[in-house]
Amino acid sequence: MRYVLVLLFSLAFNFASAGELELPPNQIEAGQGLYQEKCARCHGHDASGGNAPDIQGVILKDVLGSAQGVEMMPRIVLQEAEAEQIAIFLMSLAPDQARIRLGMD
């Protein structure tokens, strides 16, 4: 009985922590398309780095900031919705990193 309770608790906990990030699959997919089109040639197809840093797990604030242009990165015009979808895709690649950046851990 105790085992069942522990199992139930941990399942509920996992569900809650995954839920807090709220990463809807259709948004991840849309973001992936935009990412491939606008970012992948520099940051790599899985955002793990290429000619530019690893950006797995970055959040909306980072995407918006970088799109203004950072030293070596050109300015990129993004609609708010596009930036959100790209961020959701990047968060989905490294949810633990994203949670830390969001201050959830």
Ligand code: HEC
């Ligand atoms: C032309 C190449 C290029 C493209 C395209 C590009 N980036 Fe970058 N990006 C860079 C480079 C180079 C840096 C490092 C800038 C520096 O530190 O001077 C960077 C830095 C960043 C950073 C900061 C990373 C850090 O560790 O501080 C983020 C976030 C980022 N890019 C997101 C994006 C997103 C999102 C896109 C697509 C919308 C994108 N980039 C498209 C070249 C690019």
